[in-house]
Amino acid sequence: MRSEPSILHLDLDAFFAAVEQRDKPSLRGRPVVVGGIGPRGVVSTASYEARAFGARSAMPTHEARRRCPPGTAFLGGRFAAYRKTSAVVMSLLREVSSVVEQVSVDEAYVDLAAGEQRDLSADGVRLLAEELLERIEAETGGLTASAGIASSKMLAKIGSDLEKPRGLVVVAPGRELDVLAPLNVRALGGVGPATADRLRTFGVETVEQLRRLALPDLVSIFGEAHGNGLHRLARAQDDRPVVVERETKSISAEETFETDVADRARLESEIARLAEGVCRRLVAASAFARTVTVKVRHPDFSLQTRSATLRHATDQAGAVTDLATRLLHGVDVSSGLRLIGVGVSGLTTHAQVELDLELGGLGRVEPAPEYEAVAARVEPAPAGMVTEATPAVAWRTGADVVHAEHGAGWVWGSGRGRVTVRFEGPLTGPGPVRTFAVDDPQLSPADPPEWRPEPVA
Numbered sequence: 014m015r016s017e018p019s020i021l022h023l024d025l026d027a028f029f030a031a032v033e034q035r036d037k038p039s040l041r042g043r044p045v046v047v048g049g050i051g052p053r054g055v056v057s058t059a060s061y062e063a064r065a066f067g068a069r070s071a072m073p074t075h076e077a078r079r080r081c082p083p084g085t086a087f088l089g090g091r092f093a094a095y096r097k098t099s100a101v102v103m104s105l106l107r108e109v110s111s112v113v114e115q116v117s118v119d120e121a122y123v124d125l126a127a128g129e130q131r132d133l134s135a136d137g138v139r140l141l142a143e144e145l146l147e148r149i150e151a152e153t154g155g156l157t158a159s160a161g162i163a164s165s166k167m168l169a170k171i172g173s174d175l176e177k178p179r180g181l182v183v184v185a186p187g188r189e190l191d192v193l194a195p196l197n198v199r200a201l202g203g204v205g206p207a208t209a210d211r212l213r214t215f216g217v218e219t220v221e222q223l224r225r226l227a228l229p230d231l232v233s234i235f236g237e238a239h240g241n242g243l244h245r246l247a248r249a250q251d252d253r254p255v256v257v258e259r260e261t262k263s264i265s266a267e268e269t270f271e272t273d274v275a276d277r278a279r280l281e282s283e284i285a286r287l288a289e290g291v292c293r294r295l296v297a298a299s300a301f302a303r304t305v306t307v308k309v310r311h312p313d314f315s316l317q318t319r320s321a322t323l324r325h326a327t328d329q330a331g332a333v334t335d336l337a338t339r340l341l342h343g344v345d346v347s348s349g350l351r352l353i354g355v356g357v358s359g360l361t362t363h364a365q366v367e368l369d370l371e372l373g374g375l376g377r378v379e380p381a382p383e384y385e386a387v388a389a390r391v392e393p394a395p396a397g398m399v400t401e402a403t404p405a406v407a408w409r410t411g412a413d414v415v416h417a418e419h420g421a422g423w424v425w426g427s428g429r430g431r432v433t434v435r436f437e438g439p440l441t442g443p444g445p446v447r448t449f450a451v452d453d454p455q456l457s458p459a460d461p462p463e464w465r466p467e468p469v470a
Contacts, residue, residue, distance in 0.1 A: 015126070015165065016164065016186060017134070017164065018133065018138050018164055018186060019164070020122060020124060020162065020164065020165060020255060021122065021123040021138070021161070021162045022123075022162075022170045022173045023102075023106065023123065023145075023173065024119065024173045025102065025119040025149075025156060025158045026061075026159055026178035026179065027061055027064075028098075028118070028119035029057055029095060029119075030045045030047050030060035031060070031156045032091070033045050033047060033088055033091075035155055035156060035464055036413075037411075038442055038443050039444070040086050043060075043085070044062040044063035044084070044085040045088065046068055046077050046081065047089075047090055047411075048089075049074055049089070049269070050089055051269075052271065053270070054073070055072070055073060055074060056068060056069065056071065056073075056074055057070060057090065058070060061178060066082065068081055074087065091411060091413065093460065095119075098156065099119060102121075102152075102153065102158070105148055106121055106123050106145075109123055110125060111128050111257075112257055113257065114256050124255035125138060135183050139162070142162060142183070143181065145160070146179070146181065154464035154465065159179065159180035160173050161175070161183075162181075164184070164186050165249065165252070165253070167201070167202060167253075168249060170202070172192070189249035190224075193249055194220055195221065196219065197219060198212055198217065198219065198223050201220065201246045202246070203239070203243060203246055204246075208243075215234070224248060228241070228244045231243050264291050264295060264298070264356065264357055265308075265354055265355060265356025267352055267353065267355075268352065269352045270351060270352065273312050273350060274346075275346050275349040280346060280350065280353060281338050284337045284353065285330075285334045287337075287354065287355040288334040288337055288355050291333060291355055291356065291357055292329065292333055295357065295360075300328065300361065301328045301360065301361050302326060303325070303326045303358075303361070304321070304322045304323070304358045305322075305336045305337050305355070305356070305357055306354075306356040306357070307340040307355060309352065309353050312348055319343055320340070321336055321340060322359065323336065326359070333355065337355045410424055410425070410426055413459040413460065413462065414434055415456075416455050416456050417455035417456075419447060421436065421459055422435050422438070423435060430450060432449055432450075432453075433447070433449075434446070434447055439462055
């Protein structure tokens with residue numbers, strides 16, 4: 014932990030939904046939900062208008078539909094638009110410091126102590142952050158962000174969440190424990206639902222109550238590593254540096270089916286497709302992997318993972334497919350699967366080309382911890398959202414389009430051979446709605462619209 018508040022954590026407010034409202038003026042001030050819009054979709058982001066009705070990230074989309082009023086916009090994701098806006102924000106952060114750790118498309122840490130000399134007092138960093146947040150809003154067409162500044166990454170991240178949206182919290186040195194004390198233990202990065210439930214059985218719900226537990230008791234309850242970790246977190250002990258490059262620990266991809274699938278041939282075909290995508294990302298990252306994991310979700314929502322370790326690292330889709338298929342053979346699919354995923358880990362920059370994929374070449378085959386989707390490690394993408402590589406329909410709701418006669422717009426909805434488009438953009442007012450045949454030759458997909466006015470010559 015540093016002696017001055019020199020670590021800034023920035024988090025864009027309801028980012029995906031905010032981009033949609035910026036680019037679609039008819040949705041401004043209305044509830045907007047972004048995520049998987051099919052019957053098994055999951056909410057990625059809800060606008061603050063939608064949150065007022067109880068919509069939340071990671072909620073099943075059907076539940077968000079039940080809670081939100083008529084007229085709520087449910088949109089699939091536009092990753093190109095999010096990346097374009099994110100690039101502007103990250104560029105602004107790098108103007109502040111050369112040391113920026115991008116955690117995801119809408120979140121980053123900034124080391125304010127790196128580079129030029131500046132006032133790192135609480136007042137000094139507050140002024141810097143206020144100017145930064147104003148620039149972000151101006152350069153992104155009105156998007157807002159929240160920031161936390163503190164002596165550690167943990168406190169900075171917690172601070173950025175305390176006064177959302179448009180929040181700014183500076184935790185002055187010496188006040189770390191005061192800020193943590195009243196918070197629920199879930200505010201700590203190492204405390205998930207299971208840990209919080211276990212702590213509750215001991216009467217512990219706040220960080221202050223957690224801090225009162227002795228280290229031997231925590232180790233007895235949670236084990237050496239986790240117990241020590243909780244003990245440190247409750248005391249604001251976090252010495253992690255801000256790093257420019259974040260190590261990719263795993264790469265994976267998954268598919269959620271519209272209906273449960275029990276056909277092994279189809280499941281194996283899906284494994285091959287997912288493995289191809291994973292290995293393309295391995296090659297792009299100049300990496301090789303030793304461990305392959307298959308993840309499945311059953312009709313009762315229970316999750317099962319199986320993994321095996323190769324004797325030699327690989328980036329070959331055939332090798333990953335073969336091993337993933339073998340792992341699937343150990344899964345009972347008779348009742349069907351809701352979801353299937355393929356992941357690789359144990360990444361290295363060195364390859365050993367002599368692969369031994371016979372049974373003797375496998376290491377242990379055992380349950381493995383649930384791995385994070387590739388979006389969370391390499392190219393952030395929301396859980397449950399249909400990816401660009403596998404669109405669910407020809408014209409996805411919310412997608413950018415252009416018509417030869419009517420100009421740019423976005424897909425309002427489609428079905429029964431028709432597609433409805435609203436013609437508007439970030440620099441227009443709410444636009445008209447028109448309907449076309451889905452195969453209208455004048456209608457085509459388009460790049461995300463530009464929100465910045467062209468400079469006057």
